[in-house]
Amino acid sequence: MQDFVITWLSSVPSLALPYALASVGLIVSERAGVLSLGAEGLMLVGALAGVGGYILSDGSDLAALSASMIAAGIVSLLFAALVVGLRVNQVIAGLAIVFFCQGLTNLIGTLTGWQNRAIAGMPDLPLGSLENLPIIGPVLFRHDLLVYLLVPVCWAVNRVLNSTNLGFRLRAVGENPAAADAAGISVPGTRILAIVAGAMLIGLAGGYLSVVSAKLWIAGMTSGRGWIAVALVIFARWKPMQALMGAFLFGGIEALIPQLNAAGVKLPQYYLVMTPYLATLAVMIWQALGSRPASEAPAALGQPYVREERP
C-alpha cells in the first residue's frame, strides 16, 4: 500500500505541470479580458515545436523548450491580430486557432517526419542526496528541472499580477477597459502583451508534454488538456496559486489511472482514460453547487474593446 501511494504521488507533479502552466498562462490573458480558448491548439504548437527544436539543435533541452515558447507566442500573435486588431468574436477566433493549430501541427509533423520519432528528451534531475530520503525523496526530489521551477513560476506570475504596476494595468484592462483607456493605459497594447505572455506559458506546457514527458510527438497528443486547463481557470477563479492547486488535483486524478492498472484493478481501459474529462465536469458541477458566487471572472472577459463604441 505504501509503495502504491509513493509511486502514485511521485508521478503527480509531472502530470500536474502541463495543467498548471497552461492554466496560469490562460489566467494571464483572461485577466486582461481576453478569453483564450486557443490553449489546446497552442499546446500542440508548443509540443511540436519542442520536438522540432530538440531535433534541429541536436538535443538541446533549452533550445527545445525555447522553441515551444516562441512558436506558441508567434501563433498567438495571429490570435491577437484577430481579437485585438480586427475585433473578431473571441470564441470564434479561439476555436479557429485550435483547429488551425491542429491542422498545421499535423501537416508539419508529417512533412518533416517528426511524427512518432522518439527523442532522448529532457532527463530527470534528482537533487543530490535529497532524492534518497524515505518517501519524500521520490515524491519531491526526483523530478525534472521544470517541476522544481513550477511553484516559483506560478508564484512569480501571481506576484506580477497582484503587486506590480504592470499587473495593475493588465487587470484594469480586463475589468474596465474604458476606464483604463481614460487613465492612459493602452488597451490593445496591454492585451497583446498578455496574450503573447500567456501563450508562451501555454506553449511551454505543450513542450513539456512532448520533450519531457512523452519524449515523442504524436498528432493531437494534448488530447483535450487545453480544454481542461480552460475549465481549471474557472475552477481557480482566475487566481494563479489556486490554479496550481487545481492542477495538482487533476494531476493526482490522472496519475491514478496507470497506478490502478498496475495494481490489477480490473476496469475497462477506455473508461479509465475518460476520468480526467469526467473529473473536470464533476469539479465544475461541484463548484456550481457551492455557495460562493460562481463567477469572479474579470468583468470585461470576452468583450472586445472598441474605443469608438464606448458608451
Place this chain on the structure above:
Amino acid sequence: MSDQTTGAVVPAPPSQPKVAAKRRRQLVLELRLDMPLWARGLISVSAALLGLIISAAILALAGVEPSSLLTEFASAVADPQSLRAILNQSAPLILVGIAASIAFRARFWNLGLEGQMIMGGIAATAVSLGGIGSDDARIFLMGLASALAGIAWVAIPLALKFFLKINEIIATLLLNYVAQYALYDLLFGAWKDPVDSFPHSASYSAAERLPVLAGWLQVGMIVAVLLVLLAFWALQISRAGFYLRFIHANAAMADRMGVKTGRIVAAVVVASGAIAGLAGFVIPSGMEGRLTQGFFEGYGFSGVLIAFLAQSNPLAAGVVAVLVATLFVVGQSLQIFYQIPFAMVQLIQAIIVMCVAGADFFVRHRIILQR
C-alpha cells in the same frame, strides 16, 4: 505635403510642415452603421478567396503545384464519380451545419457535435447488431435511435447550463472526449469485427444501408435537404423562429414580454442534438457501411464553420456544406496522390474562418484618411 503648393517661393522652416502634415493626415476608424448586402457579400467572398490563396501557398510549400491543385478541383467537379462522392459527403456536412446553425441561433455554443454524432452512430449500430425490428423497419429504427442518442448526449450540457449555469463550451467539448473513448471501448472490445478483428463494427446488412436512388442520389442527401427546408421554415417563417430571433437579440427582454425562453431554447438545442446524432447515422449507413473509429473526425469543426460562414441561415448552410464537401473530396485525393495529410483540409477551413471573420471588421468599420 500637399499644403506646400502656396508657399513654394518662401521656404518654410524644415521641421514645421512635417508636424503639421502629421497632425492633419491620419487614419480614423469610424463605425459603419449599414452596408449594402452586395458589398458585405463581396467582402466575405473576397476574404474566403484570400483564405484559399493562402492555403494554396501552403500547399505549394508542401509540394503541390498550384496548377495541379486547380486540375484536382476541376476534375472533382467534372468527373461524375467524384460528383457522387461530393453529394455523399454533403449529406452529413449539411446535417452538422444545420445542427450548429440552430444551436447558435439560441446562443448555445454546441461544440459537442462530434460527441452527439458518436452517440448517434453507437445507437444506430446497436440497433443493427441487436437485429431490432424487421428488415423493412430496421433503417428507420436506426435513424430514430441515432437522433434519440444525440438528444440524450446534448441533454447533459443543456441541463448543466440551465440548472447550474455551467459554460456549455467546455461541457460539450469535454463530453466529446468521453463519447470518443466510449466508442473506442466498444470497437476495440465487444463490437470488434468478428470477420477480420479490426476495430470497427461488423458490416451493416444491405437493409441497414441508406439506399441510393437512380444510381446517384443517396437517401441521406434527401433527408439533409428536407431538414434544410424544415429548419428554414422553423427559423425564418414559423412563430417559434420569430421568438427565437427575439431571444437572440435580447433574452431578458423576451422573457419579460412573456416568451417562454427556456422552453424554446431547450427545444432548439434538443433539435440540434438530434440532427447531429442523425449525422452520426448517415456516415456509417450511407458511406462506410459500418461504425469505424474515426468516422466523426473533423465534422464538429466543419459544422461550426458552416454555421459561421452561413451566418446560421439554414439555406446558406446547405450551400456552404456542399462547398466544404468539395474541399473534403479534393483533400482525400490530395492525401492519396500527394501524401498530404487530411489535416490540411482542417487547416484550410481554419484559415478561411479567420479570413472571413477578420474581414468582418471592414463591414463594421470604415477607415478614413482624414486630411
